[in-house]
Amino acid sequence: MFARNASRAFVAPSASRLFSSSSARQTKVTVLGAGGGIGQPLSLLLKTDPLVSNLSLYDIRGAQGVAADVSHVDTASEVNGYPMENLDEALDGTKVVVIPAGVPRKPGMTRDDLFNTNASIVRDLAAAVARVAPTANILVISNPVNSTVPIVAATLDKAGVFDPARLFGVTTLDVVRASRFLSAITGASPADCNVPVVGGHSGPTIVPLLSQVPQGKSLQGESYDKLVHRIQFGGDEVVKAKDGAGSATLSMAYAGAKFTNSLLRGLAGEKGVVTPTFVKSPLFADKGIDFFSSLVELGVNGVEKIHPLGPLSASEEKLLEACLPELKKNIEKGKAFVA
Numbered sequence: 410m411f412a413r414n415a416s417r418a419f420v421a422p423s424a425s426r427l428f429s430s431s432s433a434r435q436t437k438v439t440v441l442g443a444g445g446g447i448g449q450p451l452s453l454l455l456k457t458d459p460l461v462s463n464l465s466l467y468d469i470r471g472a473q474g475v476a477a478d479v480s481h482v483d484t485a486s487e488v489n490g491y492p493m494e495n496l497d498e499a500l501d502g503t504k505v506v507v508i509p510a511g512v513p514r515k516p517g518m519t520r521d522d523l524f525n526t527n528a529s530i531v532r533d534l535a536a537a538v539a540r541v542a543p544t545a546n547i548l549v550i551s552n553p554v555n556s557t558v559p560i561v562a563a564t565l566d567k568a569g570v571f572d573p574a575r576l577f578g579v580t581t582l583d584v585v586r587a588s589r590f591l592s593a594i595t596g597a598s599p600a601d602c603n604v605p606v607v608g609g610h611s612g613p614t615i616v617p618l619l620s621q622v623p624q625g626k627s628l629q630g631e632s633y634d635k636l637v638h639r640i641q642f643g644g645d646e647v648v649k650a651k652d653g654a655g656s657a658t659l660s661m662a663y664a665g666a667k668f669t670n671s672l673l674r675g676l677a678g679e680k681g682v683v684t685p686t687f688v689k690s691p692l693f694a695d696k697g698i699d700f701f702s703s704l705v706e707l708g709v710n711g712v713e714k715i716h717p718l719g720p721l722s723a724s725e726e727k728l729l730e731a732c733l734p735e736l737k738k739n740i741e742k743g744k745a746f747v748a
């Protein structure tokens with residue numbers, strides 16, 4: 410944990426668990442949408458990650474202010490902020506691009522309702538990454554993830570630089586929520602409630618595999634149904650509570666920083682870094698679904714190994730049945746947008 414910087418960096422107790430680092434390799438990370446509700450706390454958390462050597466913050470508004478602020482945090486990384494017209498400079502030489510750019514939900518909206526606005530934002534940013542940093546790893550947070558990831562893939566493909574091992578839809582918030590909510594009803598530590606959450610990232614496409622965790626195995630009936638519903642629709646709790654001011658930003662920033670750290674550890678050669686993420690996947694390709702989230706091992710080339718789902722309970726089979734057609738529709742919508 411914080412192997413190299415332990416004596417210098419201030420690390421809140423939860424953050425020390427968030428970022429474990431066994432490697433000295435350091436990397437430039439770019440955040441596109443750094444001025445937003447997610448972008449700001451995500452930038453702060455990335456500033457505390459010892460695996461980030463250079464933090465590049467870009468937004469159509471406000472990134473320079475965020476960069477000036479975050480740059481005073483006493484960790485070693487360099488921080489630079491870029492205005493709208495300097496996207497290429499922000500991306501130059503970057504190894505990892507995290508994209509939380511785009512509009513969030515308001516009460517009553519589904520993630521798919523964001524498609525019209527966010528699809529073109531994500532497509533244009535992906536085209537810039539293809540041009541300036543074609544070998545970068547791209548982490549997509551912007552919703553609807555089930556469609557924005559295929560949009561990025563198709564855009565990179567058009568530019569002739571798509572590498573499926575380097576594109577990730579960030580579904581970590583679903584995993585974080587599943588862990589927290591399961592811990593809340595069982596009394597177990599969240600650290601012992603690592604629920605694989607597979608499928609996609611919206612309502613019924615979110616499939617928690619509670620049967621694969623000792624703490625979740627015995628849940629049945631109403632308590633099982635309630636927990637599954639809470640994991641699938643946890644985002645709505647936040648949207649409702651924020652009452653028009655947006656969706657999850659702080660927990661999402663935490664989840665985004667956590668996934669970025671996992672990827673950086675994998676890229677640096679650490680073995681056994683396995684986490685769910687939405688990637689181009691062979692698991693349901695025979696059903697015409699070529700993006701899917703399952704446990705993925707991260708390594709020096711990005712995606713190292715896509716794990717199969719493993720044994721499912723009868724309830725999970727049903728959840729999967731409901732997930733697949735919806736996910737397929739979302740993926741096709743993304744592809745059609747670029748075609």
Ligand code: NAI
Pocket residue numbers: 441442443444445446447448467468469470509510511512513514523527530534549550551552553554579580581582583610655656657658661
């Ligand atoms: P926000 O509106 O607070 O921030 C978005 C930022 O993107 C703004 O600063 C805006 O200026 C910037 N932006 C817009 N167009 C841009 C462009 N072309 N280039 C660079 N920056 C641009 O929204 P918030 O709350 O930060 O959410 C961002 C996205 O993340 C939304 O689409 C939201 O639905 C999604 N999200 C995803 C989650 C996930 O689990 N993957 C969870 C929560 C939100």
